[in-house]
Amino acid sequence: MATSYWLPTVNMLTSLVELHLPSCRLPMLPLTLPSINFTSLLVLDLSKNKFTSTIPPWLFNLTELEMLDLTDNNLTGKLLDSLGYLKSLRYLDLSYNSFQDSIPKSIGNLTSLEEFDLAWNQMSGIILESLGELSSLTDLTTVALNNARISDTIPDWFLQLDLQLDYLDISYNQLSGTLLSLKILSLRSNSFTGSTPLQLCGLSALHILDFPHNNLFGNIPHCIGNLSSLKSEFTNNDTEVYGHEGRLEVVSKGRVLEYDSILYLVNSIDLSDNNLSGEMPVGITSLIKLGTLNLSMNHLTGNIPANMGNLGLVEILDLSMNKLLGSIPQSMVSATFLNHLNLSYNNLSWKIATGNQFQTFVDPSIYEGNASLSGCLLPIGCQDNKEAPQIPSGDGGEDDDSKLEKLQFIISMVIGFWGVFGTFAVKRF
Template identity: 40%
Template sequence: MNGSIPTSLGRLTELTKLQLFHNSWKGLLSQNHLQGLAKLRVFSVSSDTTSIFYVTHEWVPPFSLLAIQISNYMLGPKFPTWLRNQKELSSIVLTNVSISDTIPDWFWKLSMQIDILDLSHNQLVGVVPNSSGISFVDLSFNCLEGTIPLWPNVMFLFLNNNLFSGAIPSTIGSVMSSLVVLNLSGNSLNGTIPLSIFKLKVLTGLFLSDNHLSGQIPIHLEDLRALGSVDLSQNNLSGHVPESMCSLSFLYWLSLSGNNLSGELSWLKNCRSLYTLDLGDNKFSGNIPGWLGENLSLLSKLRMRANLFTGDIPQQLCHLSDLHILDLAHNYFTGSIPRCLGNLSGFNHFTSSNTAFPFPFAFPSQLIYIHQMDLVVKGRQFGYTITLELVNVIDLSSNNLSGEIPEEIANLSDLGTLNLSRNQLTGKIPKKIGELRWLETLDLSSNHLSGSIPSTMSSLTSLSHLNLSYNNLSGSIPSTNQFQTFNDPSIYEGNPELCGLPLSTKCSIATNVDAKDKDGKKKVDNKEDEYDEFWFYLSTGVGFIVGFWVVCGTLVLKRSWRRAYFRYLDEVKDRLFAVIAVNVAHFQRTT
């Protein structure tokens, strides 16, 4: 629904629920819309356009609400004082409403009766008290500061993306023993991960990323029996990952990227329930063991970017049928690209793994969207959250891979990003690469590829980022379809034998790049044309001879057929003369 909300709603004096959420309202919503709703108990409104909720500072609502939900309305900048009169509230959701104030003391006195509090995506400032009876708290994406509060009754605590500092309280596990989800990401926390966290027996999600935590990952993880998601990325953690990490039977998401962790991957052997594994930007070393593709058969996202891995890319990775993100860039892998990667069926359909928490919650939907993975797409790094399941990426760049690009890659019909740059690849660009209908990013730069740019690449209509620089490519650059949009010469630089726009080097002879190029393809095409022309004339001559003698030969050899044929011609001639004579006589009579 769109347009403005009519003030006549205020005449519905018997109304108890007014739910206007998830619409496209415009204009002003004021106290006049609500003034007559004395029996109102539940109120919700949101808009995807710029809208204003205006009430005077002195306004006293005529109703007593149980639940209120306002999102994407300009309610601030002051904290709404009219909530002070709502003595029965159990659920308060005021997200993205432009409040840039401190949370007043009187509000925390109300909190003893509140079960759900969501004030996320505002500009709230100040500190929060150290006691509250709320079970679900979301204060994320604000400017709150101070130390992490200890709230004994809280089950879901989202304090991520604020300015909290200091160490995580050492007693957090004993004081907040009911925690199901703890999200402290995106703050300025320091110190080590307290051992008391491992007393949280019902914890399903632990998110401590983007802080300044140091030290090692604690050893005794096996006590966290319900833990499904662990994100410790972008900290200063060091040492080896404890073997107990994979004793967590529900663990499906593990992100340890952006730390100083080291060692080999033997600890991964029993992580059989993992859907997502992100070990990027660390100091892990050794080979990727072949059993990873067999034991971790549920993997759909594998990111090991920027480590110290060596050896070949194991063929067993091709057993990961749900895999749709494979990022092994910036390592020291050698050997060839496995041809069996073309069998990864996860790149042939948009997957949607069940990455929600393993228990059903009657709480706001952002619970399932807190996962994030950083991927390099179109030459830039992006953080993907909600759309992560729709991203299909193969990135093997900056290794020592050799050999040719396998044609089987073209079987991955829904592949969105293919980055094989900065390797030692040779041979030609596969002609079948034009079958990658959804390919948006193709980077083959800084290799030793030769030959022409296949004309089939003109059919990559989704392609928006291309880099073929610093190879040994030759011939004319295609000029049709998508190639008309690639006007940056740096895409092709470092290929001295390439010619045509957007390069300044003009091709010496105008050629149809879809059929000819400088590396000998022209001669092959000419021979094929001569061959086809020869067979055309030969078949025409043979056909004429056969047709002529099938008809005329029988008339020469068989007298009865010859007489019948000429008798038939005489009858046709006589009938034709008769028709002409009748028509001439008829014409003369009428004139």
């Protein structure tokens, strides 16, 4: 009954090219996907409503569709083989629904497909083998499968797929197997094992490397400094290179932030909570475009690279819970954008660096767990330092010249006193 208020009118528009009804949620809108009869439609956007049905058969008659957006509904059931009839699709967004089971192999018929988003569904069980059909789609640039409850092993075809994609997000699943490399790669919170692949170093456009909460072991590749997109200053040309890359959740300062239209501005390496060992590669200090570097909760040893201050744009630096040795490089005071620092629970020693941003890092938890570390945390005092802080000249302290003048004054007073007293004593005798 509800559909009678609006669909007959819509279906009379036989030449309609685009239909956008996102976030309607009007009383006249039915809870099931309405029947749309015209086949000239190029764009259909029914996102952010409350549809609860399965995908109806009539949808597969819209063979001219180039964009289909059904995101953020309550759609259920399987994705039917009929999906392959929509051969003109370039953009397919089915995220934030309750689709189940696998993906039909007919998806390989969508030869024009550029972006495919199935995030936040319930695709439990084996799914990736059927997705192998995507490897033949040469125009495909974006695949989002994060939070889709996928439990599977990464198949061999993924090694081919990553050469075509600009963006892949399969984070927050139960994936296992060996690793692959990509320009933008998020494999957060899975069960990947093995070492970080050297192939990553050859990805000239990589600007987000997101591998936390896995079981990676071995050294961080020394060639990580070859990531050319993180070695140059940001320019306006970057907006043309990257453009819109999809949506990605990035953990920053313990908070989960979602980026979409400004994703190309995010420059991050997060390898935290793995089993990485060895020293921090010196080449990492050449990645001057980095905004976030998180290597916490690993087994890294050796010194913090002396030139860490080269990371002049880094805002978040977390090296906590490792086995790092030596002093905090004084060069780090040059990182004037730094606003979140954590060096706790290492084996650092000597004094805390001073100057610039370090004057604002007064929270002792930043440095706790380093038994041999000492230095001034606050402008008015020092922690674990037996020597009182020196007060610089001009702020009430005394330099060598003032001390010499005072000594000369005291000597002259003594000589004058004995001169007068001595003369008086001689006359008396």
